[in-house]
Amino acid sequence: MDDHLVGVLSNIGMISFIALSAYLLLIVGEISFGQQAFFAISAYASGIATAMWGWDFWPGLAWGTAVAAAAAVLVGIPTLRIRGLYFSIATLAFAEMVRLVFEVFKYQVEIDGEMVGPDGSDGFRDIRYIFENDITAVEYMLMIYGLLAAVLCAFFLLERSRLGSIFRMIGQDPVLAEMQGIDVTAYKILALGLAGLVAGIGGGLYAHLTTFVEPKIFNVMLGVHSLAYGLIGGLGTAFGPLIGVAIDIGFLESIRAISGYRMIAFGGLVAVLLIFRPRGLLDEAAVNWIRLRLRRRHA
């Protein structure tokens, strides 16, 4: 495979994690502008583990993911008592705080005569694990997609489980859910924790692929994009956000002739879609329709 294609596919895979993370919160009826914070936390934490503490890749990734999930739960406890617009703005404020903390965060150790580690706004260089261990770009891409497949499986299991129905119910009508004896706030915190975990996997993978992270990548535009993917693709199924990512990165960014106008096309597309299909292309109704058709064919 040629390098450009592998690069684009790896990108689609990694961004899919953060899109899925925003999608999970959309299902419980909350809009988060701040999923990039968990992506960033995991990128830094797992990079520190492999590049500075000499950990292996998998424990490093697991550590980064765990830190991101823990951060998400900690943020969820105070912020999920407030809802709607207020929660969205609180996540935005939190994510910007995380980014600005990384702008001043310095933690370096000397390895082989060179200083390695996050250096404030200059970023975090030399997260070289996959190069030092001779993992090729194609192999790494397969690792990304293996993890993505695992996360997708988890999402489909979730949709069929009791937890999934509770999430959907809270998203449809939190007052009604509360009347059924469901602790809405606790389930929303759980959803945010899981979303932090999913974003964390993507962040760890991202840091090791690019070998260099800097705070300004994790700005609010990344968060808004990940949110928009779910809203374009549809909130009916976990494939929805993936379709959104494929449209944006696979189509708009990768075709050079239109990539200069990407934001104009993408922004307009989101705005128009929100008018005509407020819950995306593959919304719940569309998914049910497809499911019925498939069932009839099998019968």
Added chain:
Amino acid sequence: MVDFVQNCFDGVMLGSSYALLAIGFTLIFGVMRRLNLSYGPSIMLGAFVGTLVFLEFRAGGLAVAAATVLGAVLVGIYVERLCFWAIRQGAAVASMVSSFAIWMQLEEIVTIAFPDRTYPFPPLTRAQPMDFGPFFFKVENLVMFGCAVALTLGLHLLLYRTRFGLRLRAVAESPDAARYMGINIAAVTFLAFACASAIGGVAGYLIVAQDGQITPLFGLWATFKGLIAMMLGGMGSIPGAILGGLLLGIVEAQSIWYLGTEFRDLCAYALLFLFLVFRPGGLFGHALAERERLALRRV
């Protein structure tokens, strides 16, 4: 102590520009109960229209100001039609996301149309800073503060002394009741949006003229500062917007002095986050009361 007091004065001056931005923001929110995140970018586009008039025709301050306000109003109308009018009542979150998408579009249009990063903008005055004992003030800041006060008074008269203001308040109080009284809600919200955009245009002109230059980043800055100031004061409250802006300005001025410039935005977001968690209604808002009212309406 002299430092602290001088910082407070600086903060009030800085804060009056935030207050100006927050007034337009809060007017839209007060009438529509929706958040227009494209507010800053539409002001930014207006300021670029102003700079174009300045560069092409060597126009004076007044013509540039008029062009800025006109540009901001036209872009504001575009945003209103696409993100607010076209999206059905009640879908506040869809409007918010849609306005974020349009934000990206507007920013991209400006970066393509104006490829250099910074453009000159005619300054407001060339007067020297004034001294009062141990303290000093910039003339532009005093003008800005005066404009903030004048605009607030004007808006107060418009809201409480005219028939249009009465209609506007009726729509803000209860859209359904207003409709039964024969008020054309779409027309009222449209005019309120145009008013807010004009106020935004004035604010934008004053701020950009003080800086003497404009970059596409101004949109992000204006939205965030206006948003934080509005949330601190309480969404939908005009006195709240003024006080919120001043509070934000003072906190920023103190943090620049005592902690350093890199902590300025961090402190602003931390303040916002704390307010959202402990007092989501802001200084003058009624977040909890509003939630209860919505719950009651559902029953």
